[in-house]
Amino acid sequence: MTIDDEMAAVIDALLAQVPxxxxxxxxxxxxxxxxxxxxxxxxxxxxxxAGEMIEAFCALADARMEQAAIAADLAAYRLPARVRAVLxxxxxxxxxxxxxIRRALAVLSLPQNARxxxxxxxxxxxxxxxxxxxxxxxFSWYTKRGILAAVYSATLLYWLRDNSEDxxxxxxxxxxxxxxxxxxxxxxxxIEARLDGFKRWVPKAG
Numbered sequence: 001m002t003i004d005d006e007m008a009a010v011i012d013a014l015l016a017q018v019p020x021x022x023x024x025x026x027x028x029x030x031x032x033x034x035x036x037x038x039x040x041x042x043x044x045x046x047x048x049x050a051g052e053m054i055e056a057f058c059a060l061a062d063a064r065m066e067q068a069a070i071a072a073d074l075a076a077y078r079l080p081a082r083v084r085a086v087l088x089x090x091x092x093x094x095x096x097x098x099x100x101i102r103r104a105l106a107v108l109s110l111p112q113n114a115r116x117x118x119x120x121x122x123x124x125x126x127x128x129x130x131x132x133x134x135x136x137x138x139f140s141w142y143t144k145r146g147i148l149a150a151v152y153s154a155t156l157l158y159w160l161r162d163n164s165e166d167x168x169x170x171x172x173x174x175x176x177x178x179x180x181x182x183x184x185x186x187x188x189x190x191i192e193a194r195l196d197g198f199k200r201w202v203p204k205a206g
Contacts, residue, residue: 001059001123009035010045011060014053018100023050023107051116054104058120062127065090069131080178082132087152087174090128091159091167102160125149151177 013031021027029039068089074082108117159170
């Protein structure tokens with residue numbers, strides 16, 4: 001989902017209303033009114049309702065995260081440190097919107113929004129890896145994103161409860177999750193190497 005400047009302004013105005021009226025048409029109408037636009041256009045902008053609103057917000061957050069990562073120039077860091085830095089930027093950018101994100105997770109947990117939930121997580125994880133400079137195109141592309149999806153989801157839930165200054169507790173939690181993810185990756189590689197060695201010793205049928 002591509003978000004232009006006009007849509008970004010609508011989403012920003014919507015975020016200010018969500019803590020009061022949730023991800024609803026009422027919030028969207030108020031947001032449009034605050035921008036001097038016609039409130040009755042709400043149904044035209046997001047005909048898919050709350051799930052579509054949240055997906056648009058996540059797309060905007062992904063884009064802003066990637067822009068911030070480019071500005072931060074993380075090329076000198078190793079990949080795990082770049083992933084940590086990108087996530088840190090994301091949490092910093094979205095610190096004012098914790099209540100809106102908390103309500104978004106509640107909406108996405110509903111069965112009818114399962115597709116929106118899956119798409120937003122997949123898009124965000126891909127954006128994090130892209131912002132961190134990962135260029136893998138082999139099978140590890142899938143495993144890396146699967147592992148990071150679990151790390152990001154757990155850290156996001158922790159962050160929503162974190163009241164520490166500058167997300168300090170969240171970043172410590174993230175460090176532990178990334179260490180675990182690194183251990184999983186190393187274990188997977190050792191298992192794959194042993195399986196390859198075993199296959200060479202197994203006689204072929206016939």
